[in-house]
Amino acid sequence: MAKIYSDCNPKKIQLNPKKETVDFLLNYSKALRVNCYKKMKFEALLN
Amino acid sequence: MKKILIQDAVLVKNYLNGDESALSVLINRHKQKIYSFIYSKVFDRDITEDVFQDTFIKVIKTLKLGKYNEEGKFLPWVMRIAHNLVIDHFRRNSRMPKFDNAGEFSIFSVLSDSALNAEKSIIKNQVESDVRRIIQELPEDQKQVLVMRMYQDMSFKEISERTGVSINTALGRMRYALINLRKVIEQHNIVLTN
Structure with a gap:
């Protein structure tokens, strides 16, 4: 049987953002309100 | 049970209609790609984290302000924002070089004070x-x-x-x-x- 000399592929390191960062973004999204007045738009962070 | 993959465009539409969970799905779906892309440019976990966060803040603002034009290219659009923010980061750093001694390389090993101590x-x-x-x-x-x-x-x-x-x-x-x-x-x- 043929010998396999090649190394098995090392596990690829998965790069992911921290859970805190994702949570922050989701909370930021929930807190951000855009109020429209005539043609103007106002951002408001409602925490 | 067969999982149905909701397309990005639908998720964006749902999000614009007030479905906050749609954003969570979008972030979780693309976070690895975007994060890796940023990391491949800056090679620093903390900076990557910052740029990633700024990218999605911009995404959220643009979506909520109704400025996003849906062309079925959500991921390329987010990638472009991340790319621009990485460039901003390098521009800022070239104006204000920051040296930290956190890594193995210390800048003070190269710089020396010619005056005698x-x-x-x-x-x-x-x-x-x-x-x-x-x-x-x-x-x-x-x-x-x-x-x-x-x-x-x-x-x-x-x-x-x-x-x-x-x-x-x-x-x-x-x-x-x-x-x-x-x-x-x-x-x-x-x-x-x-």
């Missing part, structure tokens, strides 16, 4: 004073030539004119002065290095 300055003074004391031990004629040559920076021609001896004699006295200095230094184990 307090310790080296004391040693230098000590060495100079030791040399002066040893010179005082030399015979008068040798001492005279050595002082004129080393401290007054005179040429041997000038020394010979001033002392009234030939240049060869002045050279010979200098030679003996140095030999005698070395002898004294060796005999007394005097260390004259900085």
